[in-house]
Amino acid sequence: MLGFACTIKRIFNDYVEGKTARQIAADLNKEGVASPRGGLWNASTINGNRKRRNSILNNELYRGKIVYNRQSFLRDPETGKRRSRPNPQALWVTKHVPHLQIIEHEIWDKAHALKEKCASKCGNKRQTRKRILTGLVKCGCCGGSMTIIGRERYACSSRKEQGTCSNGTSIKAQDLEQRVFDGLQSILLGREDTVQAFADAFHGEVKRRQTNNASNKSAVQKDLLKVETSIKRCVDLLLHSNTPMESIRSTLEELETQKRALVQESALQTQVNKIVLHPNIGALYARKVSNLKSLLENDATKHPATEIIRSLIEKIAVAPTG
């Protein structure tokens, strides 16, 4: 059997025998086993996103199934980057490929029963919202990323995910953010040139978003129309055919979720367009900088201000003292 297939088998077996994804990743790293993309194993490579089914334990291919059309792509109105959005399960297409099967059904089912149990026990892991410093906070010991754990604290992710770092301290995200704002304010305040640069960058970012918005707006409206048409079709089907309610309900629920997201997106776009730039923006922001937080608390200025503040920071290293 190929080396990688052996590793997949082993991961499933270890998991079924009660090891956590974190322990399995740490073991594989200790033994120097290559990960799918090279580099180190993470707990999330093994146990990652259930909805998108892109981790080892969730990869249907290992039990001989290929699933197509699970997501569609859309341009993010804020960053302009392509972003994936999960498709309703009713649109997925499954093909059986028994010759590619690595994991026996029995082991697969056991592993997934365990996963379910853990998910309900640990409370369904909610997606943590992106914080202003996400991606910028680094571990002062190993240089790896610090990510949010538990109740919104930053901790070394190499330690958590790969078991390769000794930095066991964590810091409350809010406290870290406050320290960073205070630091930035003291750098920006009283320095006309810096404040002007900040104002120019802010101005530019708002303009860029407004331009971006115009083209994204029509895309969102088009998607919204498509979703609304699908909803209408589902309702028609319910009213005028004998299709059982149950088979349509989940599709309808997912469509409604998509619709809500699109309506929200469209509202956000309208807000960005409403930002009016102050003619004397330099003076205004000299005042505003004295309270960076007010820019971040206002829905209309939150996103551009976040981008600028993030662009001012290369990284924040967090290390234990003493």
Ligand SMILES: [Zn+2]
């Ligand atoms: Zn570390």
